[in-house]
Amino acid sequence: MFCLAVTVGAVVVLWPDAFADANRTSRANAALDYIDRQVGGGNSVLPDQAVVIEAQGRIPPDGTFLVAVGERQEGWSELATPDAIATFMRSILLPRRESGDAPWILCFACDRSAYPGAEPVWEDEEGLSILRRGE
Amino acid sequence: MTGRAILGLVALNAGFAVLGLSLLWALRALPRWSDVLRLTGVGYLVGVASFGTVWTQLLVIGVPFGGWAIAATLVGGTVAACAAGLLLGRVPPEGFGDGRGLPTLDLLSLAAGIALIGLLLEALFRSARLQGLQAYDAWAFWVPKGKAIFFFDGLDEQLFTSLPGPTYPPLVPILDAAAFHAMGGVDTVTFHLQYWFLLLGAVAAIAGCLHRRVPAWLLWPSLVLVLVLPRFGERLLTPQADILVDVLFVVGALLLLSWLLDGGSWRLVAAAVLFAGATLTKREGLLFAAAALGVALVASLAWRAPGRGRLLLAALAVLAAAVPWRLWYRSHSIGGEAPTDAGGSLDRVVDSLRLSFDVLFDSGLWSIAPVIAIVALVAAGVWGNRRVAAFLGALLGIVFVGGAWVTYSFVDIPITDVESVNPIVRYTAAIVLLAVVSTPLLLDSVWRGRGSEP
Numbered sequence: 001m002f003c004l005a006v007t008v009g010a011v012v013v014l015w016p017d018a019f020a021d022a023n024r025t026s027r028a029n030a031a032l033d034y035i036d037r038q039v040g041g042g043n044s045v046l047p048d049q050a051v052v053i054e055a056q057g058r059i060p061p062d063g064t065f066l067v068a069v070g071e072r073q074e075g076w077s078e079l080a081t082p083d084a085i086a087t088f089m090r091s092i093l094l095p096r097r098e099s100g101d102a103p104w105i106l107c108f109a110c111d112r113s114a115y116p117g118a119e120p121v122w123e124d125e126e127g128l129s130i131l132r133r134g135e
Numbered sequence: 136m137t138g139r140a141i142l143g144l145v146a147l148n149a150g151f152a153v154l155g156l157s158l159l160w161a162l163r164a165l166p167r168w169s170d171v172l173r174l175t176g177v178g179y180l181v182g183v184a185s186f187g188t189v190w191t192q193l194l195v196i197g198v199p200f201g202g203w204a205i206a207a208t209l210v211g212g213t214v215a216a217c218a219a220g221l222l223l224g225r226v227p228p229e230g231f232g233d234g235r236g237l238p239t240l241d242l243l244s245l246a247a248g249i250a251l252i253g254l255l256l257e258a259l260f261r262s263a264r265l266q267g268l269q270a271y272d273a274w275a276f277w278v279p280k281g282k283a284i285f286f287f288d289g290l291d292e293q294l295f296t297s298l299p300g301p302t303y304p305p306l307v308p309i310l311d312a313a314a315f316h317a318m319g320g321v322d323t324v325t326f327h328l329q330y331w332f333l334l335l336g337a338v339a340a341i342a343g344c345l346h347r348r349v350p351a352w353l354l355w356p357s358l359v360l361v362l363v364l365p366r367f368g369e370r371l372l373t374p375q376a377d378i379l380v381d382v383l384f385v386v387g388a389l390l391l392l393s394w395l396l397d398g399g400s401w402r403l404v405a406a407a408v409l410f411a412g413a414t415l416t417k418r419e420g421l422l423f424a425a426a427a428l429g430v431a432l433v434a435s436l437a438w439r440a441p442g443r444g445r446l447l448l449a450a451l452a453v454l455a456a457a458v459p460w461r462l463w464y465r466s467h468s469i470g471g472e473a474p475t476d477a478g479g480s481l482d483r484v485v486d487s488l489r490l491s492f493d494v495l496f497d498s499g500l501w502s503i504a505p506v507i508a509i510v511a512l513v514a515a516g517v518w519g520n521r522r523v524a525a526f527l528g529a530l531l532g533i534v535f536v537g538g539a540w541v542t543y544s545f546v547d548i549p550i551t552d553v554e555s556v557n558p559i560v561r562y563t564a565a566i567v568l569l570a571v572v573s574t575p576l577l578l579d580s581v582w583r584g585r586g587s588e589p
Contacts, residue, residue: 002510003507003510003511003514003574003578004352004353004356004578006503006506006507007356007357007360007507007574008356010360010502010503010504010507011251011356011359011360011363014360014363014364014365014502015251015255015359015363017363018255018362018363018368019254019255019258021368021369022255022258022259022261022262022368023258023261023262025262025266026258026261026262026265029262029264029265029266029267030261030265032265032267036267037265037266037267037324038267038323038324039267040267040268040269040274040323041267041268041269041270041271041273041274042274087275087299088274088275090279090298091274091275091276091278091279091282092274094279094282094283094286094294094321095282095286095287097293
């Protein structure tokens with residue numbers, strides 16, 4: 001009876017919190033806009049979610065891309081490491097594939113001179129751009 | 136998109152349940168309609184595990200995965216199970232129950248438990264329907280692997296060898312890809328509902344396993360408790376493999392214990408299917424399945440229980456299901472799951488054990504649940520059914536030591552409970568889940584007195 005009483009006591013304490021948490025999360029999720037939900041964890045990693053939308057719109061589904069990340073810029077989150085950015089872009093842009101000689105270069109404050117002949121087709125004020133080079 | 140996607144997920148998960156129930160019927164587990172109702176959760180998990188296990192083998196040999204292939208597997212598997220049942224002379228379920236009603240206390244407990252869990256699940260449904268993909272492991276490799284199977288119809292070599300966690304088995308990505316097909320596209324928001332269905336199936340399976348063995352006033356408080364433990368509460372709908380591997384292991388262990396106590400070959404077969412699924416869900420699934428089957432073998436020897444040959448066959452079947460995926464990644468020059476530089480100092484042994492103890496008794500993660508379970512275990516060993524206590528105690532102990540071994544043997548893992556660098560918290564969840572859901576069994580045996588069979 002001791003174990004049962006403690007179990008019931010724990011349920012009495014924990015269930016209201018769990019129920020409130022689930023409702024709080026539900027409300028928070030509902031308050032997000034469509035893009036925030038689509039980008040999800042990328043909102044913590046990417047300097048600007050616009051790069052995802054632009055890349056999805058410009059790179060064809062069977063296209064290839066390359067992620068190039070330069071020096072961390074002011075305002076970027078601590079999670080915006082080259083590895084995390086590349087992993088996230090690889091994930092969200094599927095079925096587009098990553099390739100070293102891709103025509104599309106997702107440039108996160110990268111050294112553009114490393115990609116001679118590549119022209120920006122989109123850029124923002126955070127130092128992000130999408131470059132296109134001849135195949 | 137969302138309404139159509141939700142309907143697709145309902146159809147897919149109903150397909151898993153029907154497949155699993157057909158298998159259980161063919162195994163003579165469903166003589167009455169009340170058994171169908173009681174074992175729908177177990178049937179659902181058997182359907183999920185058998186679907187994932189079969190498709191892992193098919194993907195390894197290069198069979199393309201697609202919408203029609205999913206439908207053919209579910210329909211074909213159900214038809215094959217029903218045909219096998221008819222050939223074996225099975226008859227459709229008859230009648231609903233034995234005519235005896237539940238005592239008032241059990242009825243009230245059942246109603247309260249279903250109400251509390253139902254309210255929680257309803258809130259989680261609303262949350263899951265609009266949930267973005269937030270967890271690192273989910274967007275870094277679990278879901279991309281599912282997308283890869285969806286877009287490229289199989290184990291795409293480039294992605295499966297270059298994404299993080301290349302040795303992690305593909306059952307969860309297969310379920311993700313099936314969910315994408317069912318929804319009509321890659322909707323990484325609505326697809327969180329697939330994990331809601333898995334949660335619903337897990338609750339129903341655990342309740343179904345224990346419903347006849349323990350009174351409702353012992354069962355439902357523990358079942359509600361496990362859902363509201365802080366650690367589980369925050370991870371229930373994360374699209375990763377951690378909760379699913381724990382559920383497959385725990386339900387399999389409960390079925391195995393029931394088989395040892397009562398016989399019933401269907402329980403052993405269902406446990407084997409769940410363990411096979413566990414080995415293809417996460418790497419520690421291998422350890423969990425080996426521990427459960429090993430303890431069951433020793434128990435069957437000690438208790439002189441019949442069916443040791445069938446138990447060995449079940450263990451071989453689980454092993455056979457686990458091997459092809461391991462061969463696939465080995466053939467792609469990916470390192471193994473075992474530690475390559477096993478070993479460390481005696482200090483590391485002590486530190487690893489201490490870390491496992493600290494995590495197990497961390498009230499911020501599991502509240503007071505492990506303490507309740509240990510008291511129940513000791514009480515059952517002294518005043519209750521010692522066989523049940525010995526089986527569960529040995530299994531919990533081995534899995535606990537296994538967690539300390541993981542920390543000890545992978546020398547690059549630091550001694551810490553920080554989840555991004557040491558998996559001990561995720562691993563301990565399996566111990567806590569088994570401990571909490573088996574507490575009613577232990578307490579029931581104490582309540583009835585020594586030697587009783589719950």
